[in-house]
Amino acid sequence: xxxxxxxxxxxxxxxxxxxxxxxxxxxxxxxxxxxxxxxxxxxxxxxxxxxxxxxxxxxxxxxxxxxxxxxxxxxxxxxxxxxxxxxxxxxxxxxxxxxxxxxxxxxxxxxxxxxxxxxxxxxxxxxxxxxxxxxxxxxxxxxxxxxxxxxxxxxxxxxxxxxxxxxxxxxxxxxxxxxxxxxxxxxxxxxxxxxxxxxxxxxxxxxxxxxxxxxxxxxxxxxxxxxxx
Amino acid sequence: xxxxxxxxxxxxxxxxxxxxxxxxxxxxxxxxxxxxxxxxxxxxxxxxxxxxxxxxxxxxxxxxxxxxxxxxxxxxxxxxxxxxxxxxxxxxxxxxxxxxxxxxxxxxxxxxxxxxxxxxxxxxxxxxxxxxxx
Numbered sequence: 592x593x594x595x596x597x598x599x600x601x602x603x604x605x606x607x608x609x610x611x612x613x614x615x616x617x618x619x620x621x622x623x624x625x626x627x628x629x630x631x632x633x634x635x636x637x638x639x640x641x642x643x644x645x646x647x648x649x650x651x652x653x654x655x656x657x658x659x660x661x662x663x664x665x666x667x668x669x670x671x672x673x674x675x676x677x678x679x680x681x682x683x684x685x686x687x688x689x690x691x692x693x694x695x696x697x698x699x700x701x702x703x704x705x706x707x708x709x710x711x712x713x714x715x716x717x718x719x720x721x722x723x724x725x726x727x728x729x730x731x732x733x734x735x736x737x738x739x740x741x742x743x744x745x746x747x748x749x750x751x752x753x754x755x756x757x758x759x760x761x762x763x764x765x766x767x768x769x770x771x772x773x774x775x776x777x778x779x780x781x782x783x784x785x786x787x788x789x790x791x792x793x794x795x796x797x798x799x800x801x802x803x804x805x806x807x808x809x810x811x812x813x814x815x816x817x818x819x820x
Numbered sequence: 821x822x823x824x825x826x827x828x829x830x831x832x833x834x835x836x837x838x839x840x841x842x843x844x845x846x847x848x849x850x851x852x853x854x855x856x857x858x859x860x861x862x863x864x865x866x867x868x869x870x871x872x873x874x875x876x877x878x879x880x881x882x883x884x885x886x887x888x889x890x891x892x893x894x895x896x897x898x899x900x901x902x903x904x905x906x907x908x909x910x911x912x913x914x915x916x917x918x919x920x921x922x923x924x925x926x927x928x929x930x931x932x933x934x935x936x937x938x939x940x941x942x943x944x945x946x947x948x949x950x951x952x953x954x
């Protein structure tokens with residue numbers, strides 16, 4: 592079955608699924624109903640139910656994906672508002688981002704090698720800790736598949752935002768800096784959204800860490816490609 | 821009656837201001853997109869736009885109240901913009917297999933390593949620095 596105006600239909604359907612998910616999450620507060628996960632599941636169920644293809648969905652979905660750019664620009668506001676905190680603790684943050692990136696690349700490469708995944712899959716999963724635009728650019732640079740990279744990035748975001756909530760209960764973290772850095776480094780966009788639920792400071796730190804990590808990833812991509820060739 | 825009217829006017833100007841702020845952010849991003857394309861930069865337009873906006877705000881050229889509502893709402897609904905990327909699963913049915921499970925294992929273990937490592941090093945460095953200050 593095909594829909595009459597696929598663009599408008601899928602755009603509205605995604606918005607409706609999102610609103611429903613927010614309401615459900617508001618009442619249940621469980622990580623299983625995290626808005627991103629629930630919206631994705633609802634939209635996937637609907638596309639499968641209507642036998643729609645990814646291309647058909649994207650006629651409406653592209654408008655939402657496009658807003659990711661302006662949303663990145665919007666991070667200037669929390670960064671500006673928490674500039675005192677960031678100015679004071681930038682060495683700590685740089686250390687966290689450097690260590691986090693090393694763990695992200697090293698850990699993913701070792702683990703995927705250990706599990707004997709094919710080389711193109713390994714290269715695509717490598718940038719999974721970085722926000723979508725950077726990760727896709729990286730995968731393209733090093734010879735992986737950008738769309739597979741996007742899937743890994745999203746999986747990292749959804750799982751990371753939930754796992755992060757659990758880790759927060761286990762780890763003895765006293766400062767907002769560590770909580771924010773953890774979520775921004777480990778689960779990029781979804782982690783930042785989670786961090787914003789915890790607190791303003793956490794949200795600003797997570798946003799900055801996500802961007803710093805992304806820029807590091809963008810700079811490393813061409814370097815790795817050069818090394819490989 | 822009068823106060824109700826005033827409220828309505830405030831409501832309308834509020835929505836207009838909000839729309840203008842959103843349009844401004846989209847416009848800034850679009851300008852950066854043009855620059856990135858023209859100069860073939862390796863950094864996404866969103867990041868350049870963010871740096872530009874931080875500079876504008878920090879220099880005082882643009883008071884933060886002119887972007888607060890627009891930027892705030894984009895950030896509040898950040899998750900919504902990730903949904904389309906998630907739909908790429910439709911084109912990757914091969915992930916519903918052993919490879920997919922392995923990939924999931926890599927991702928879960930990877931997340932825990934990165935998160936625990938980053939959080940602990942930041943916490944330790946932070947505690948070390950605050951002890952020195954005292």
